Amino acid sequence: MSAPNSRPLLRLLDFAPGALFAVVLLVFGLMSDKFLTTDNFTQILVQSSSTAVVAVGMTFVLVTAGVDLSVGAIMFCGAGLAGKMALGGQPLSLCLLVMIGVGLLGGAVNALLVTRFKLAAFIATLATLYIGRGMGRWITQTRAMNLPDSFLALGSAKWSGVPLPLWIAGGVILVAQLVLSNTPFGRQLYALGNNPAAANKAGLPTTRLLAEVYLICGACAGLGGILALSQLGSVSPKFGEHYEFDAITAAVLGGTSLFGGRGKVFPGTVLGAVLLKSIFNGLVIVQADPYLYPLITSAIIFLAVVLDSLRRVAEARLNARQIYAAPGQI
Amino acid sequence: MNSTPTHLERPTTNNEPFIVFDHIEKAFFGVKVLKGVSFGVGVGRIVGLVGENGAGKSTLMNLLGGNLQPDAGELRVNDQHYAPRHSNDARNAGIAFVHQELNLFPNLSIAENLYLTDFPRIRPAGTSGRADARRSGLPWINRRALRAQSVELLRQVGLDLSPDTLVERLPAGERQLVEIAKALGANARALILDEPTTSLSSPECERLFILATQLRDRGIAIIYISHALGDVLRLCNDLVVLRDGEMVGGGPTQDFTHDRLVSLMVGRQLNQLYPERRSPARPEPNETENVPGRKPALQVERVSQPGIVRDISFSLAAGEVLGLSGLMGAGRSELARILFGLDPCASGEIRLNGENLTGAPRRRIQRGLAFLTEDRRQEGLCLEASIADNMALVTLPSNSRSPVRFLDYTRINSAVKRMREAVKLSPKAADTQAVRTLSGGNQQKVVLGKWLLAKPKVLILDEPTRGIDVGAKSEIYRLIYQLADRGAGVLVISSELEELVGLCDRILVMRHGEISGEFRRDSFDREKILAAALHFLKK
Amino acid sequence: MSNLVGSDLFVLFLCGITFAAFAPFTPIFVTPANLANILIGCLPLLLLATGQTLVLITGGIDLSVTAIIGLSSVVGALVMGGDQGWLQGSPIAMPVAMASMLATGALVGLFNGACIAWLRMPAFMVTLTTTMFFSGLSVWLAKKVVNSESIYNLPPAFLAFGTHAWLALLMAVIATLLAHLLLARTLLGRWLYAVGHNPRTSLISGVPVGGVTVGAYVFSGVFAALASILLTAQLETGSPNHGKTLLLDVIGAAVIGGTSLFGGKGKVLWTVYGVLFLSLLGNGLNLLNVSDFLITIVKGAVILVAALLDVWRTKFVRGP
Secondary structure: OOOHHHHHHHHHHHOHHHHHHHHHHHHHHHHOOOOOOHHHHHHHHHHHHHHHHHHHHHHHHHHOOOOOOOHHHHHHHHHHHHHHHHHOOOOHHHHHHHHHHHHHHHHHHHHHHHHHOOOOHHHHHHHHHHHHHHHHHHHHOOOOEEOOHHHHHHHHOEEOOEEHHHHHHHHHHHHHHHHHHHOHHHHHHHHHHHOHHHHHHOOOOHHHHHHHHHHHHHHHHHHHHHHHHHHHOEEOOOOOOOHHHHHHHHHHHOOOOOOOOOOOHHHHHHHHHHHHHHHHHHHHHOOOOHHHHHHHHHHHHHHHHHHHHHHHHHHHHHOOOOOOOOOOOO | OOOOOOOEOOOOOOOOEEEEEEEEEEEEOOEEEEEEEEEEEEOOOEEEEEEOOOOOHHHHHHHHHOOOOOOEEEEEEOOEEOOOOOHHHHHHOOEEEEOOOOOOOOOOEHHHHHOOOOOOEOOOOOOOOOOOOOOOOOOOEOHHHHHHHHHHHHHHOOOOOOOOOEHHHOOHHHHHHHHHHHHHHOOOOEEEEEOOOOOOOHHHHHHHHHHHHHHHHOOOEEEEEOOOHHHHHHHOOEEEEEEOOEEEEEEEHHHOOHHHHHHHHHOOOOOOOOOOOOOOOOOOHHHHHOOOOOOOOEEEEEEEEOOOEEEEEEEEOOOOEEEEEEOOOOOHHHHHHHHHOOOOOOEEEEEEOOEEOOOOHHHHHHHOEEEEOOOHHHHHOOOOOEHHHHHHOOOOHHHEEOOOOEEOHHHHHHHHHHHHHHOOOOOOOOOOOEHHHOOHHHHHHHHHHHHHOOOOOEEEEEOOOOOOOHHHHHHHHHHHHHHHHOOOEEEEEOOOHHHHHHHOOEEEEEEOOEEEEEEEHHHOOHHHHHHHHHOOOOO | OHHHHHOOOHHHHHHHHHHHHHOOOOHHHHOHHHHHHHHHHOHHHHHHHHHHHHHHHOOOOOOOHHHHHHHHHHHHHHHHOOOOOOOOOOOOHHHHHHHHHHHHHHHHHHHHHHHHHOOOOOHHHHHHHHHHHHHHHHHHHHHHHHOOOOEOOOOHHHHHHHHOHHHHHHHHHHHHHHHHHHHHHEHHHHHHHHHHHOHHHHHHOOOOHHHHHHHHHHHHHHHHHHHHHHHHHHHOOEOOOOOHHHHHHHHHHHHHHOOOOOOOOOOHHHHHHHHHHHHHHHHHHHHOOOOHHHHHHHHHHHHHHHHHHHHHHHHOOOOO
């Protein structure tokens, strides 16, 4: 038995990201006519492609009620390594493969720490964040590297008029969405995130599932790094900073819960990533004080997490066991 | 009809037993919970398993499900030795459980729950489409097959719902049917239904009965565990009655009546140790109510919380031991939590010594209320903390000096020491030892000691002797009497009727969130008390 | 072996090893001047880690301490220093500034605690978010008011915390001692442990769980502000960037000292050992001219080892 009266309110929360997006479009559109143009929007999409890809990987981890704070550091290491190789004359494709490889390696380390050594996800990935950043700085010798033009060419290339980064990001999003909603693996992740004990009892291979999501997240971090490199063309010591934060923000804004068991890649996380970048884009266009940016981002993520937490409390109350059927209930 | 136990080795039909319990024994911490239970469950039969809480039903089912292993005796399934160690083993043997706490994932759809571990997959072109080759194929869910197979399973249990519905939107009755459908989908040959009707409405119960009969006719062996004796008599082919870990009755249903079942469940022997009852010189608590000006220790008036408890009114006199009986799920623990302030109370009044009791548990403790919860490991103790830390927890504020609240460790330590002796805590355990290492009985003594240190005016105990040995039990009874003799009111919630009958001055019975009966000591009638718990007492 | 690892003195043992390991390679390591350096240098970390210990004991974590340092540094400097400091030049500038620094720490801690205790948000997420917010706020404040990320001209009385080592030492020792007394001898201390062990049992036993949780974070915030006082004085500027690299050291010091990430277990003394160890390690690596990023890697590895040790201790090294 449950009290259906509060469920519609919870349903409303699902529309929050869309509503917020509409508000953002409205506000910035009114404040400046440069905002709502195709060119600007294409730029927003391209700029958000790297965040979106990393956020997609983060979504997998969040669905299982975990977190990966090291994605930015993994990006950094991969980019540094690839940069060194490129400057050393290696072919572009090899460098790109290395970036993904580094991503998988980082994911594997996290997977090991979380599943085998049973560390809490946030502390394990916090540690790998620092180790990763340190390694990245070691690889790059804390100096900015200007990469060969082949990287930037990736970023500006177009297929059928659509920039290449969007194709790549789109492909990742499509595959991720299909995996999460149409494969046994994907559906089992939601069960695991909802109730790990019941998942075990039901016979799900929980250790393997958990390990795989961290691998996926690492690989996505590597891919995200490729997309970021393709737009920046260089690796600075600050490469990849704050990506973990933006990824979590995008996912939670898009409806993924920190507590596991819910979340969609499309429209959810993708919408969150685009929303985030739109806000920034809008702020730039209206020439807001750049020092306000971190304040605004953190306020947004704070709001998203508050809503997530409140929703969880409300759901727990709704699902509480009843002793007898009060009038008005099922 | 005599009440000597009969053994259901081979059911009196032609059907072969699918599941056989053969002289099963099990003990916890030296306490025997199952003392040699033997019976069989035939293919195409519904066997009703009846008994009070603590009779051994859940232990028996845990053994069947692989959560526990028997100390002696043998389980056989399909005439083969069966020794499960994990729920997967039970599943593979074709045994499916439908517990009260359903194992569904509310954030997934019905279909996904049904096929979570073996989704039908898209097979590459060219391979044959055989139904049992479900696990092979590409890692891609065949949505059409999933939907079709789910609809089929749902049809078998009589549910006409879209399989894409999220489970969180289903009421309890439908969720239960989904759980049964899940069992059918796993090709279960035996189904165990554990208290299936507690959360169901009348029409949902009817639907369940029809389904159970259909499944039985299809050859599935069913164990039906329930307190609703009327339903059991109606539905089941054979009955097994457990009491105190023994099978005290068994056979075809037509051999049993409602009254016979109740008397079998309840038994006549007193097999607990109770300290000497109060000397006649001490006035019975009932008499104090007639003394003008003497307020009852606790007064509960028309307390209601929609969906939880309804119109609860009673009073507890100082020096009285009041029992609260009823079946699991009747709302007793929930009532206790409301009285203590852990859960909200929509209407009604609670008064302690005449004054209204409101606010958080902390406030109520200061007023003199104490609450020993049902789950001592999760809510009564800090398992990793020491005995001394646990015992001192409630009374820390009174042992601290303002303004900075420095603790008077000398006072605390001596109080703990005295209380250890008073509760007769095992002297081998050091004060600094973590309570996790203690036995159940000693752990409970620590919790009780913690509350006794607070010198409460009203103490609520929820299942105070569950899972502890006989010696510790009688200790706890002695402490309860001591507390009552000092003028406190004690409310004891217990599922062991014998315990309440031996211990209390008065017993209240709850059922479905309401008080369904009240019995004074001089007219304790075990059968009537149980009957009130099962259905309303008809005058 | 497990007895050694599980004992209180394990970290002290580690310190000894570190000492012995570095000494032959850098003779400067063991000179009194260097040791004094280490001692004074480790005071901010000591304050931060002590505050963090209380939060860890309740089973939470406070990742926002470095942001609190930056914010209170800027707030304090804006009150007493710079060219347009509010009370610049006034005799009450310093006490008012210090009070406002502490208040800043307390308020941020209050916010953190409220979100965690009453809105039931995950601790790591809340404090990560507040780090970003308050760090950004301090930069914005500094830029807005004095158009620079560094605020100079702090009153000499205040700078004494930097120039007079004994003053800093006194402050840190008193604060640490107070924290120890609170944990070991007061009601609040026992309540902190209880909440960390089992919040449900604590609630039923009459512990004001919400208030205790908030209190722990307020405490952490105030101690971060104290650390900020030292750092601001030592570096003679108010800046949002002070202590940015300390976060990892804070958690590493507390956890490797023996305070558990799972809650219910921890002591100020253990944290002191942990701080000592990390400071010795950092100083030694510095003297060996090990590059910055290698130091970061080492510190990350220390956290990892500390967390693994914590899991091991929790699972295996147990009393009888």
